[in-house]
Amino acid sequence: MHRSTARSLVGLLAVVVLASPLAAQAGSARDHAAARPGAASRLRVGALGVLPVRGASATAPTNAAEPAQQKILEYHGGPVMHSSTTYAIYWQPTDCGPDPCTVASGYNNGINTYFGDAAADSGLITNVYSTLNQYYDIKNGNRNHVQYTQTFGGSYVDTRPFPSNGCPQVYGSSGVCLSDSQIRKEVKVAMTAQGWTGGKSAAFFVMLPKEVDTCYDSSHCAFLQFCAYHSAFSNASGTPVIYANIPYVGTRLNVCNAQGKTPPNEPNLDATLNGLSHEHREMTNDPFGNGWWDDQSGYEGSDQCAYKFGPDLGIGGPNNGSYNQLINGNEYLVQMEWSNKSVGCKQRGA
Numbered sequence: 152m153h154r155s156t157a158r159s160l161v162g163l164l165a166v167v168v169l170a171s172p173l174a175a176q177a178g179s180a181r182d183h184a185a186a187r188p189g190a191a192s193r194l195r196v197g198a199l200g201v202l203p204v205r206g207a208s209a210t211a212p213t214n215a216a217e218p219a220q221q222k223i224l225e226y227h228g229g230p231v232m233h234s235s236t237t238y239a240i241y242w243q244p245t246d247c248g249p250d251p252c253t254v255a256s257g258y259n260n261g262i263n264t265y266f267g268d269a270a271a272d273s274g275l276i277t278n279v280y281s282t283l284n285q286y287y288d289i290k291n292g293n294r295n296h297v298q299y300t301q302t303f304g305g306s307y308v309d310t311r312p313f314p315s316n317g318c319p320q321v322y323g324s325s326g327v328c329l330s331d332s333q334i335r336k337e338v339k340v341a342m343t344a345q346g347w348t349g350g351k352s353a354a355f356f357v358m359l360p361k362e363v364d365t366c367y368d369s370s371h372c373a374f375l376q377f378c379a380y381h382s383a384f385s386n387a388s389g390t391p392v393i394y395a396n397i398p399y400v401g402t403r404l405n406v407c408n409a410q411g412k413t414p415p416n417e418p419n420l421d422a423t424l425n426g427l428s429h430e431h432r433e434m435t436n437d438p439f440g441n442g443w444w445d446d447q448s449g450y451e452g453s454d455q456c457a458y459k460f461g462p463d464l465g466i467g468g469p470n471n472g473s474y475n476q477l478i479n480g481n482e483y484l485v486q487m488e489w490s491n492k493s494v495g496c497k498q499r500g501a
Contacts, residue, residue: 198331198367198380198396199440200433200451202426204406205458222445223491224286224452229441230351231288232393232434234300237266240341240357241308250324252360254399254419259306261420262358262427266303268479269431273300278478279428281500282488286436286443286452297435299500304353307341318366322374323402325362334365334396335384342392349392354434356427361399361419373398378407379426381434393438395430397423409460415468415482428485429453455489456496 241259244252272278280299287294317330338355341347347355359365366372367380381395400407401419407426408414414421433451436443444451463473467482474482475498487496 198371198377199382200430200437200454201367201371201377201380202407202429202453202457203377204374205410222447222450222455223494224436224443224445224455224489226287226289226443227441229288229437229439231286231295231297231436231442232352232354232438233295233298234302234352235354235431235435236302236304236352237270237431238304238341238345238347238353238355239263239266239306240337240355241306242313242337242357243308243310243360244312245310246312247360247363248325248327250326250362252325252327252363254358254360255401255417257417258420258423259308259358261416262356262424263303263306264481265424265427265478265483266301268481268483270301270303271479273302275299276500278476278499279485279488279497280432280435282490282497283432283435283452284500285490285492288442304347305345307345309337309341309344311340313363318364318369318372321364321366321372323362323364327362328364328366328372329359330365331367331382331396335392335394338392338394339386342386349386349390351391351393351438353393354431355392355394356397356430357394358397358423359399361401363399363402365396365398367396374400374403374406378422379430381430381438383439391439393434395427395434397427397430399423400426409458409484409486412460412463412484413472414470414484415466415472415474416470418470421470421472421484424483425485429457432488452489453486456487459487459496460484461487461496461498 283297287296313327316328317333318328320326320328334357337357378400379397383391383393386392400422408422433453437451460475464475474484476483487498490497
């Protein structure tokens with residue numbers, strides 16, 4: 152996600168209520184940021200990494216030009232996710248007010264399939280996740296690299312009504328607007344219901360239905376400044392919980408999709424998968440905001456390549472559209488990932 156003035160480290164002050172391992176990590180990140188001009192700005196907002204809407208301005212930087220060599224990612228001393236287990240949380244009340252909160256046919260199943268496909272191809276160098284193996288953290292003087300090792304931990308559909316608005320309703324005609332605090336509470340609800348646990352290898356994704364708005368503070372809301380974001384907090388036992396907020400981009404599809412391309416699957420699904428993939432990769436090498444990002448702009452790796460898809464591999468999928476990833480035999484269209492080794496955006500590892 153895009154780190155900007157509202158940067159990716161963004162959440163360790165406002166989002167993470169720290170009493171635990173995250174507290175020490177946040178302190179370390181703050182000290183490191185303060186030593187670099189402009190880097191401290193990343194601490195001011197409540198989301199660790201934000202995928203901006205297309206054509207966003209400086210507060211959610213544009214990605215019009217591919218970064219030059221000086222925007223190489225630098226390591227800031229914190230942990231990476233060496234492996235990850237993904238969990239899908241669908242908050243879809245049966246009654247959503249004046250405008251029913253819906254999702255496209257096959258939406259939930261399509262996301263579950265994507266997570267399963269990414270897990271099935273673990274260890275291969277044939278898709279975008281394999282670019283992350285070059286990043287690492289350091290323990291006892293040793294570099295411990297990210298491993299492309301994923302599992303899909305399952306999904307949970309929550310049909311409970313939404314709470315009272317936690318933020319100003321901006322675009323969604325349902326009249327519902329959820330704050331970051333309410334998203335974090337939903338992660339806890341799902342974890343309790345399913346017996347899931349957090350930790351440095353667990354990634355939780357909250358998917359919202361159409362016409363539901365969400366903001367991570369009073370001035371940063373879905374479809375105005377961002378299409379998705381990731382962050383982290385500590386639960387009551389002090390265990391870190393890494394999560395992403397994934398609004399239904401079909402609420403304003405034109406600001407979050409791959410413009411100029413016909414996607415291989417259902418358009419709303421594919422636009423969501425692009426943001427979800429973006430956040431998942433940023434979670435991997437910068438789960439707490441003190442991992443890998445570039446010191447000049449504060450961008451995380453996926454920010455460097457936001458809305459850059461590279462050459463198509465072909466035409467296919469149920470929608471007979473363009474795809475640039477073949478994952479476990481299924482066609483997808485998701486943005487590329489920044490590679491320090493190649494000093495550019497790549498569709499797959501080497």
